[in-house]
Each structure stands twice: as structure tokens, then as C-alpha cells.
Amino acid sequence: MSARILDGKAIADALIQDIKQQVEEQRSAGQRAPGLAVILLGADPASAIYVRNKRRACETAGVLSLSHDLPAETSQAELLGLIARLNDDPQVDGILVQAPLPGHIDAATIIEAIRPDKDVDGFHPYNIGRLAVRQPLLRSCTPYGVMRLLHTTGVALRGLHAVVVGASNHVGRPMALELLLAGCTVTVCHSATRDLAGHVARADIVVAAVGRPEMVQGAWIREGSLVVDVGINRRPDGSLVGDVEFAVARERAAWITPVPGGVGPMTVASLLQNTLEAAKRH
Numbered sequence: 597m598s599a600r601i602l603d604g605k606a607i608a609d610a611l612i613q614d615i616k617q618q619v620e621e622q623r624s625a626g627q628r629a630p631g632l633a634v635i636l637l638g639a640d641p642a643s644a645i646y647v648r649n650k651r652r653a654c655e656t657a658g659v660l661s662l663s664h665d666l667p668a669e670t671s672q673a674e675l676l677g678l679i680a681r682l683n684d685d686p687q688v689d690g691i692l693v694q695a696p697l698p699g700h701i702d703a704a705t706i707i708e709a710i711r712p713d714k715d716v717d718g719f720h721p722y723n724i725g726r727l728a729v730r731q732p733l734l735r736s737c738t739p740y741g742v743m744r745l746l747h748t749t750g751v752a753l754r755g756l757h758a759v760v761v762g763a764s765n766h767v768g769r770p771m772a773l774e775l776l777l778a779g780c781t782v783t784v785c786h787s788a789t790r791d792l793a794g795h796v797a798r799a800d801i802v803v804a805a806v807g808r809p810e811m812v813q814g815a816w817i818r819e820g821s822l823v824v825d826v827g828i829n830r831r832p833d834g835s836l837v838g839d840v841e842f843a844v845a846r847e848r849a850a851w852i853t854p855v856p857g858g859v860g861p862m863t864v865a866s867l868l869q870n871t872l873e874a875a876k877r878h
């Protein structure tokens with residue numbers, strides 16, 4: 597069997613068009629456009645590309661993008677000061693601080709400083725906690741995007757065995773909570789997991805979020821499963837590769853996401869969706 601491709605790019609483009617229409621409706625009802633403040637520290641080339649994509653998507657959707665490009669040596673106190681001002685700014689519905697942050701800044705402190713109702717990345721412990729107790733508000737963008745991709749397959753998720761490979765705070769853990777909320781039986785694998793291949797081989801759904809090129813081998817994939825590759829790894833020649841051995845996995849899976857063009861665009865669409873929802877509440 598050759599898997600059907602979960603075309604994240606096309607699905608995300610359609611979602612952004614839908615958001616655009618909702619923004620237009622709000623504006624014709626006399627409301628202001630949703631506002632997203634995007635903070636970028638330093639000149640990491642990958643971060644710059646992610647931020648550019650987010651700003652472009654804002655433009656397409658009619659969301660006001662407010663740029664704060666700061667030098668890498670910005671102090672934590674200065675960054676906290678900016679976040680405090682944005683928290684109080686009525687034009688700003690969402691605040692995004694692009695990761696990774698320079699080593700002298702404590703990411704957890706920064707995330708907690710963002711007002712939970714403006715935490716459109718869905719990283720604040722309040723929003724992760726809401727998801728854990730089955731009352732999500734602003735949901736972590738990548739897992740939220742993955743769920744929307746999975747729903748487009750039309751496969752009933754309830755009761756399926758999902759294996760998440762990776763347990764980071766911003767991807768693996770909220771991903772496991774999303775799948776649990778959808779009624780899956782969830783296994784979370786991490787660096788201390790024994791027999792990763794065995795876990796993956798028992799999965800109806802595999803979500804790979806490790807950050808190691810093709811570490812999930814195609815031969816591990818169960819026939820007919822749904823495979824979602826969150827990983828974005830750059831090869832020496834500059835091309836991108838996921839965490840799943842795509843060429844082999846696609847011969848076994850029923851559905852699979854490509855890299856690039858799978859989860860990445862869905863993350864951006866979720867960010868805009870969160871910004872719109874935050875604006876509606878504000």
C-alpha cells in the first residue's frame with residue numbers, strides 16, 4: 597500500500613482563508629483587526645524564516661502583525677518589560693516569543709510572563725493545564741494543527757492507540773493530551789524509552805517529534821497506520837528532512853505527512869486561529 601499524503605500546506609491555506617473571512621466579517625461589523633505581537637531575539641536564520649512565514653500568514657489573513665526584532669543581547673529584564681507592555685496593550689490579542697531564546701534568558705520565566713489569554717502559542721502552564729483537565733482554551737499550536745490534520749482523514753480516532761515519540765513541553769506533552777482528549781489510548785516515548793521500535797509497531801497513530809533525521813524507521817510502522825512527522829531537520833545540503841524514514845514508511849502507512857508541507861504550515865494556521873479566538877474573547 598502507498599499512503600495517502602496529508603497535505604498540510606493545502607489544508608492550512610484553506611484554514612487561513614477561513615480565518616481571513618472571519619476577520620473581514622469582524623471588521624465590517626466595526627471591530628478592529630486581531631493583533632499579534634511577534635518578538636524575535638537575535639538573527640538565528642531558522643527562527644528568522646519561521647517568523648517571516650508567520651508574519652506573511654498574518655498579512656494574508658488580515659491579522660495585524662506587530663514586529664519586535666530585538667538584538668540577541670537583550671536582557672531578560674528588558675524582554676519582561678516589553679511583555680508587560682504588550683500584556684497591557686489593548687491592540688495586542690496575542691504575544692509570540694520565537695524560540696529558541698539566547699542562553700541568558702530563561703524560557704519558562706518568559707512563557708509564564710505572558711498573560712494566559714494572550715498566550716497564542718499555547719505554552720503557558722495555565723493553557724497546558726486547561727488542556728490536561730479537558731477544558732482547552734488556547735491550545736499549543738503544533739499539536740492543535742496535528743489534530744486538525746488527523747481529523748481531515750475522516751478516520752475515527754476514539755479508541756485508537758497513539759504513540760507520541762518525543763515528550764517536550766511544547767510538542768510531545770500537549771500532543772499526548774490532545775490525543776487523550778480525542779479518546780485515543782496514548783503512549784509517550786522519550787530518551788529513556790526501551791524498545792521504541794516495539795512501541796511504534798503497535799501504534800495506529802504515530803506522531804514523531806524528536807528532532808533526529810529519519811530516526812523512526814519505516815520498517816517499524818504498522819500497516820495501515822496514520823503517521824505524522826513533526827520533525828524538521830536540515831541536511832548538510834540545506835534540504836529538510838523529518839523524523840520518519842518517509843520513503844519506507846509511506847509504503848506501510850495509510851496516511852502520512854510530508855516534510856516540508858505537512859505539520860509546519862498547520863502550526864502557523866493554528867497560531868492565527870488562536871489569535872482570532874483570543875481577539876474574539878477580548
Ligand code: NDP
Pocket residue numbers: 738761762763764765766767768785786787788789792805806807808826827828829859860861863
Ligand atoms: P526537543 O529537543 O525539545 O524534544 C525532543 C524530545 O525527543 C525529548 O522529549 C526527548 O526525550 C525525545 N528523544 C530524544 N531522543 C530520543 C530517542 N532516542 N527516543 C525517543 N525519544 C527521544 O524537541 P522539540 O519537541 O522542540 O522538537 C522536535 C522536532 O520537531 C524538531 O525537529 C523540531 O524542529 C520540530 N518542530 C516542528 C514544528 C513544526 O511546526 N513542524 C514545531 C516545533 C518543533 P527527553 O524528554 O527524555 O529528553
